[in-house]
Amino acid sequence: MGRAKTMALNGQSAQSAAPKVAHERQRGIDRVISLLEALLREHKPTRIGDLARRIGAPRSTTYEIVARLVEAEILEPCGPGGEIYFGRAAHLFGRAYADANPLFRRVGEVMERLASETHATTQFCGLRGNKYTVIDSRDGAGLFRITTDIGVEVPAPWTASGRLLLDHMSPEEIRAFVPPEDFRLPDGRTLAVESFLADVARARATGRCATTGLADPFTYCLAAPIRDRAGIARTTLCFVIPADTPEPRRVELLDRLAAEAELLAER
Amino acid sequence: MGRAKTMALNGQSAQSAAPKVAHERQRGIDRVISLLEALLREHKPTRIGDLARRIGAPRSTTYEIVARLVEAEILEPCGPGGEIYFGRAAHLFGRAYADANPLFRRVGEVMERLASETHATTQFCGLRGNKYTVIDSRDGAGLFRITTDIGVEVPAPWTASGRLLLDHMSPEEIRAFVPPEDFRLPDGRTLAVESFLADVARARATGRCATTGLADPFTYCLAAPIRDRAGIARTTLCFVIPADTPEPRRVELLDRLAAEAELLAER
DNA sequence: GACATTTGTCTTTTATTTCAGACAAATTGA
DNA sequence: TCAATTTGTCTGAAATAAAAGACAAATGTC
Missing domain, CATH: 3.30.450.40 (GAF domain)
Structure with missing residues (x-):
């Protein structure tokens, strides 16, 4: 039942709301890059929900990707409200560039x-x-x-x-x-x-x-x-x-x- | 003929060489992270073929991923022999971390x-x-x-x-x-x-x-x-x-x- | 100059990952 | 206190991206 209802709603929005263009499946790498670039533009620790909105990615995907990047220390949780920002690994990569x-x-x-x-x-x-x-x-x-x-x-x-x-x-x-x-x-x-x-x-x-x-x-x-x-x-x-x-x-x-x-x- | 030969050789190696364990499909994000970490360990501009071997990824996949990362300026071609290393975007991410x-x-x-x-x-x-x-x-x-x-x-x-x-x-x-x-x-x-x-x-x-x-x-x-x-x-x-x-x-x-x-x- | 590697590009396939959506718990606001 | 959001986590399903491999051209080696 819940499912039928959901599908009806989807059909509706798909028909009526053509404007929202870029809602296609994107691959992980592209999401990662958008996310890092969005964080650079934001230029401050940002909550995952906000990031998802900014890069136009589903929340579930964004959580998944952030978790993986945090594990690699490319991102880092900071602040009490669950914000994330660049991590130590990002710094090391950047130094490697600057030094070379x-x-x-x-x-x-x-x-x-x-x-x-x-x-x-x-x-x-x-x-x-x-x-x-x-x-x-x-x-x-x-x-x-x-x-x-x-x-x-x-x-x-x-x-x-x-x-x-x-x-x-x-x-x-x-x-x-x-x-x-x-x-x-x-x-x-x-x-x-x-x-x-x-x-x-x-x-x-x-x-x-x-x-x-x-x-x-x-x-x-x-x-x-x-x-x-x-x-x-x-x-x-x-x-x-x-x-x-x-x-x-x-x-x-x-x-x-x-x-x-x-x-x-x-x- | 060339083809037949190649396939025979492949079949042979596939049979004999069981030892190489981790030859499973991995997702792009994981490949990206391995690749960046390998580059940090290498600590110098590296050729794509080498990188592929070091992270145990197929060459075709590695080329694909590197191309995407170069486009995002996270990696950068350098040296005359097709080496790549960290790029300007990596530096910017790192500075953002250091400054914050x-x-x-x-x-x-x-x-x-x-x-x-x-x-x-x-x-x-x-x-x-x-x-x-x-x-x-x-x-x-x-x-x-x-x-x-x-x-x-x-x-x-x-x-x-x-x-x-x-x-x-x-x-x-x-x-x-x-x-x-x-x-x-x-x-x-x-x-x-x-x-x-x-x-x-x-x-x-x-x-x-x-x-x-x-x-x-x-x-x-x-x-x-x-x-x-x-x-x-x-x-x-x-x-x-x-x-x-x-x-x-x-x-x-x-x-x-x-x-x-x-x-x-x-x- | 012939032979062996390595490089970079392309195509096809199938195992996987992204996505939608649902949900409980935690916040926020009135 | 009760709504209304927002957060974080899980699921199944379908679209798709990673892999395997083939090839030509470039490079290196004897």
Whole structure:
């Protein structure tokens, strides 16, 4: 009886509710990847029920997968309410990457030096999909301890680095690459696409980029490209400094940054 | 003809080679986890064929899984021979863990300070399964740049930290926990179990541990426990210093280490 | 230059895993 | 206090993904 009722309901929803598209069986690996990426976006310990909703997976499946990942220490229970977040194994995998990657190691040393000498927060940035991301950073020792969330995806037009990271694309490619909603800034203003394209062209021409008042009104963002052999800025080096920093200082920092980034370029 | 030959050979091997036990279908998630753990053990870019052999998975399956993980940037192709290793996403997940874990953050600061003040390589260690592992480290700035591989599993009896990490267990529990082969040192000597048990008891009593000539003949290993609320040494803080360091200095360092570890204990 | 491995790709099949759903227990809110 | 959610666990069933194997091309070895 219960079964008949259930089936009727299913039939009904299947007929009426076409909108919910992606409700197909997915394989475990894909669920795992969605789950890890969702957790990275969430950027804090999250309950399993929430995760299931966010990745559009059945609860039963999500519980199953989380249990397996917790067993492998890739995830870890934390907090009293049954939240989970990344675990120790995730850290070890990440360190293995960082230790083995030559560019990453050299960048780490350079950031260390820059942060301690200039007291400015120093970042190593790149693209993840069509979004800008801070890959690694060293916080400046100054009073304004500007810190950044590593791994959080941010629209490219909000940042100086974003302009450099797109400077190998034609205007058409850029229009196609950056979703329209990414030109809307956090404060509600909308950045004109033309103005952004001009910024990118200038960034390409001068090999550096500075912006202010985009992601937030209190900081200057200075960036220089680390180009690969093909000349594409796969990653950037970046200073985040208070908006009231005087111009000579900004120029000095940007010159320094560009010089270091140049040295980091492959070959 | 080629086909017939191949099949005959297969049939033969299937008949003769019963020993290979675990050749059952496994699910994708388990394969992924084995693969990541194998890569961590390998600790260098590895070819897909090798990986398949190491985790006992069919080649076709391994290729499939690797392709999916590369797409998610959890793995990354590197080297000219088709090797793969951890990717950028693995780093981001790991950083998310490190940034969110309060103990980890505090330990990072302490290690930073200790390494720069004492010029000794400073490590944060714990257990992974029944093996000792370096979870994080800061290299001392001295001439003897002693560096360590993070995430590599090492038998507990080879290290000072290993003695502290087991000091909540009874002798019987320790015998059951540490595999017999782990008492064989890298130089071929075998450590007497009794002597190890005595070391553990002393470590528990004094709240610190020092060893030399175990994992290698050139270093001293000084360790202090970071205990949880139940008094169990879940992790340790550790200095690795040259074996010729004079005793007063060793005592001074160990005292310092024990004091810092005490401060790091929860609550 | 011939031979033996290894690599990367593809297809077919069947043993398995994902999913839907139901349920009791624990939370939350009025 | 009683609903209304939410949590965590289990089940059976059907869709599907893992495995086996075949093959061509690349690589390595004598």
